Amino acid sequence: MANQSNDREQGKIEGQRLHVSIVQPDEYKERDLRAQETLAGWAMPMFLAAVASVIITAIGTFLILKQVQLTRTAVQDTAKATNAVLEGNDLTRRAHRPWITLDLTPHFSGPYHDGLHMKFDFHFENVGPTLATGVSTKTALLCQRVDETPLAFRTRMSELIEMWKSAYGAPDNHCLAPKAVGTVPFWETFMPPDLIVKEFLAGHLGADIIAMAAVFYKAADIEALQCSWRVWTLGHMDRRNFIAFIPIGRSLREEDLVAQPLLAGLMHHEYPSLPSDHDRA
Structure with a gap:
């Protein structure tokens, strides 16, 4: 009787091992599939986010260049105005010489x-x-x-x-x-x-x-x-x-x-x- 009981327990253990060896690869595949599906679902939003980032960076760069040009123009206009004032002062001084x-x-x-x-x-x-x-x-x-x-x-x-x-x-x-x-x-x-x-x-x-x-x-x-x-x-x-x-x-x-x-x-x-x-x- 004892031997039969032991054989029965040993058979259950072997069955569990066989079940794990058969079932476990399918679970990994399912997890991998779910991960791929999740990544596929995020691919388009990530692409759109990257495109938006590139556009925002380009707009920012353009605005910075435009600001540099405006600053340079303002400096040149200031220099011209200063020269005009100096020339006007010189003409006024020479008119009274x-x-x-x-x-x-x-x-x-x-x-x-x-x-x-x-x-x-x-x-x-x-x-x-x-x-x-x-x-x-x-x-x-x-x-x-x-x-x-x-x-x-x-x-x-x-x-x-x-x-x-x-x-x-x-x-x-x-x-x-x-x-x-x-x-x-x-x-x-x-x-x-x-x-x-x-x-x-x-x-x-x-x-x-x-x-x-x-x-x-x-x-x-x-x-x-x-x-x-x-x-x-x-x-x-x-x-x-x-x-x-x-x-x-x-x-x-x-x-x-x-x-x-x-x-x-x-x-x-x-x-x-x-x-x-x-x-x-």
Whole structure:
């Protein structure tokens, strides 16, 4: 009896083991299937969420770039507005600064030994509304050389301006009030080889004479040194016609002489401020 009972219990145990071995793989498959179905159910929402994330990131990036562009535009507009204000202030300041113009009156031209003697006056006037200080004038007569091109002659005039500027040293108390006029008498004698004589008309000898004048001055609230300069070609009237040369061997009076402005009329330059006499000491 005992043996039969034991065999019966052993058979139940073996049956349970067989049941587990048969049933357990099916449960795993069911669980795996349920997991796959769950994942499949979440696949579309996860895809939509990823797409939405990409779209939101793209929109955010676009908005950031747009903000950068707007900021850059605002900075540029601010810079332009600042420059406009500075230019307006500069124009206002320059509208209230002194302006000095130049003019020339020839008085005499005539022979002197083998050369030519000339006399004339330079006039300078402050047409600006404020006082000009440190006023200094320079004058010269030039004759174009035989082998000198017009460009080389103009370069020589510019170099003369630079030389005058380097020699500037007028005292600050030398001033010119608004609407005030100053006069600088000037005379010059040209002798060969500086005097270049040419035949302009049949049997008429003459010379190309260029008069040049510059005035250096200072303006309040402007550090740069101001320079106004002008160039004239000297000629004479012959039967009411202007002849652009000075005849040799013939005396001419004021009513016969003419000073014709060259280049663009009155020229104006600004230079960096030069050290004063006190600074040089």
